[in-house]
């Protein structure tokens with residue numbers, strides 16, 4: 001059973017004006033089988049948390065620890081973390097010109113699985129996974145994320161999630177910028193992943209609407225670089241009604257419209 | 258994003274990028290006034306400050322610019338299919354020199370100094386299998402001059418691969434006469450040994466409705482300076498000039514394309530991409546396009562991108578578009594030089610792909626659009642392997 005333990009995590013980002021502390025002591029444990037919603041206003045440090053766990057070079061861990069099944073994740077390179085079973089669906093997926101989606105997916109699957117998937121099975125697997133997410137097969141020959149719309153990028157993040165089958169998935173605002181249909185398709189993809197095995201999910205979001213499709217076991221309010229309140233799904237209902245005013249001293253809605 | 262992009266439409270300015278962010282200067286005079294002559298003595302010996310020589314390391318040119326005598330001969334080996342005529346001719350052959358006139362002293366020197374030329378004639382109204390011309394340098398410390406003339410007759414459809422390898426200093430002129438309605442594809446590979454110095458001018462003259470696909474691949478050599486010039490002698494000509502270069506420590510690889518639009522309704526598209534790695538790796542791309550007053554309905558675009566993989570390397574890039582008529586279809590240029598994009602690397606690694614493999618994917622992706630267009634599969638495979646080897650060499 002996989003467990004991701006984040007203990008007293010402090011993270012700074014290197015800016016032109018020097019180093020700036022963004023995460024100020026994050027504590028969170030995610031066990032396999034659990035979905036944790038992290039909800040917070042813009043700029044509270046949610047993406048910083050996800051990047052720091054994934055190992056983005058711009059973020060410096062100043063103290064604290066991140067353990068995956070007791071192993072120190074912070075000692076691993078970015079690719080080692082992914083191969084150890086961490087996956088980050090990015091808020092802003094990166095374009096890689098000239099590298100086809102199919103080549104990329106196969107290279108990634110080969111790296112994560114430790115051997116090249118059998119070609120015939122692989123082709124079928126990718127085809128089905130794309131069709132489940134309503135992705136046109138023509139995307140396989142396009143460059144990774146290049147010229148994709150926001151929604152197409154997010155579908156492809158979830159496509160990768162399904163193919164790479166991590167132990168712990170961090171989904172950073174996968175819902176943002178999606179219309180209702182896309183939100184449903186993407187949420188179904190996440191739910192299929194949840195049902196596929198003993199996996200944990202950290203679902204980062206600003207808005208409550210995705211929680212109607214993906215039900216969280218725990219909800220955490222994230223503000224000014226740390227978790228300021230934790231509870232069950234009822235906490236999301238409270239945010240839906242009241243917004244983030246209680247946590248940041250100014251109004252910022254968690255519901256749309 | 259580490260890549261900076263500059264794009265200008267109908268711009269008349271020049272720019273330059275690199276480690277030391279050199280500012281490009283506007284051309285001193287119009288490209289239309291560029292001096293050409295078959296007489297080497299009509300050119301002054303360049304010192305290196307001249308506009309067309311200012312990026313070139315003159316000291317490393319083995320005196321090709323200063324009257325170096327030929328001490329040897331480059332071996333020219335032509336493998337041609339049925340129907341293609343290959344001849345070795347003397348200086349007095351009337352066909353030589355029709356595609357263009359030397360535009361710098363080294364080209365004029367090569368013209369004055371070659372003793373025999375190779376003429377390859379591609380049959381008209383026919384599709385030919387690829388012809389491969391292998392040019393092997395005269396050897397380390399040797400100086401050689403050469404001349405190659407390729408004629409694709411009316412409605413010919415042909416592919417010519419010119420493969421340069423070996424050692425020594427070599428200056429030459431290469432002519433491409435593309436007949437009316439002909440379709441000529443050229444791949445020129447510069448895969449020289451580490452000591453080699455190669456200064457070469459390509460002169461392409463396109464007939465009415467002719468199509469010319471010219472791909473330059475420059476990987477090896479101490480100094481390579483290649484000047485492809487395209488002129489049109491009728492309407493409807495279409496030229497595509499592609500370039501791929503990969504400079505390692507100490508290498509100077511310079512490409513100077515010039516498209517001279519003097520006829521109406523012609524097209525040109527220039528795409529050059531380079532990667533650089535290692536101390537004092539230096540690449541230069543000068544992209545001149547001139548649209549003369551008569552060249553109405555011209556459509557042209559040129560692009561240069563450079564990927565700087567390590568510190569200490571430097572890429573200069575100077576697009577220059579001159580337009581003398583308002584009646585054009587479209588004209589533009591883009592030039593960008595950037596460092597390796599760490600965000601791309603992070604993204605690939607975050608999917609479990611090890612760093613070295615991720616880097617190779619990105620560099621291969623960068624060259625992809627050029628490699629994709631190389632019509633000869635064996636050549637494409639060889640180049641892919643050569644690029645892998647380049648990346649392997651520095652452990653990228």
Ligand SMILES: Nc1ncnc2c1ncn2[C@@H]1O[C@H](COP(=O)(O)OP(=O)(O)O)[C@@H](O)[C@H]1O
Pocket residue numbers: 013014015022040041042043044045046047048049058
């Ligand atoms: N690479 C960076 N450079 C400079 N500032 C950053 C960088 N990344 C994040 N920040 C700053 O850190 C804070 C938190 O950002 P982020 O983690 O993106 O928040 P969220 O995802 O909750 O909107 C913001 O003030 C943001 O401006």
Ligand SMILES: [Mg+2]
Pocket residue numbers: 046047048091172173
């Ligand atoms: Mg964010």
